[in-house]
Amino acid sequence: MELSVIKKMIELLEESSLKKIHLREGDFEISLEKDDFESAAKTVVPKVKEKFQIEKEKSAAENKVDDKNYVLSPMVGTFYSSSSPDQLPFVKVGDKVDENTIICIIEAMKVMNEIKANKKGTIKEILLDNAQPVEFGSKLFLIEP
Numbered sequence: 238m239e240l241s242v243i244k245k246m247i248e249l250l251e252e253s254s255l256k257k258i259h260l261r262e263g264d265f266e267i268s269l270e271k272d273d274f275e276s277a278a279k280t281v282v283p284k285v286k287e288k289f290q291i292e293k294e295k296s297a298a299e300n301k302v303d304d305k306n307y308v309l310s311p312m313v314g315t316f317y318s319s320s321s322p323d324q325l326p327f328v329k330v331g332d333k334v335d336e337n338t339i340i341c342i343i344e345a346m347k348v349m350n351e352i353k354a355n356k357k358g359t360i361k362e363i364l365l366d367n368a369q370p371v372e373f374g375s376k377l378f379l380i381e382p
Contacts, residue, residue, distance in 0.1 A: 243267065306361075308354060308378040314345035316365045316377065326367075328378075332360045340378055343371060358382040 250258050250269050259268045310316075318326040318341055328340045334354040341352045362379035365371060 306356075306358070306380055306382070307376045308340065308352070308356070308380060310343060310371045310373060310375045310377055311352070312343055312345050312350065313373050314343040314350070314371060316367070316369050316371045317342040317344060317349075318363070318365075318367045320349075328360050328363075330360050330363060334358065334360060334380060352377065354378070354380060356380055356382070 246258055246260065246267070246269055249255070250271055255271070257268070257270045260266070318328075320327070320342065327342075328334060328338070334340060335357045336353065336355055338354045339351045340354050340360070343350045343352055358380040360378055361381045364376050364378065371377070
């Protein structure tokens, strides 16, 4: 069976009120079925979005911490708070740091990358646990001047 025929069947199923299409041609057989979940999800999503937006606005108003006070991850990898498991963390809450203070390591592709504070201040919050995966741009530390 040609791919164009299968695509046409999918379009037909999506655009119609049919719930299932079954076709057999020689020894080739295909069965397509539409989920009822799709229509239920359409009615729930707007309410969820609205509730999420309200909560997001509330938390933004309550959290007046300036984003420039966060140290962000420059890469995807694994966060480590110390140079090895038997060593003390580079920093802890309450420590004073400057621009060149190493505050953690992010392992990416088996390379250990030292992350510096890049700002002067006091560590107010460490936002990740040791050995936790981290995404590019994720908040790592809160440093208040």
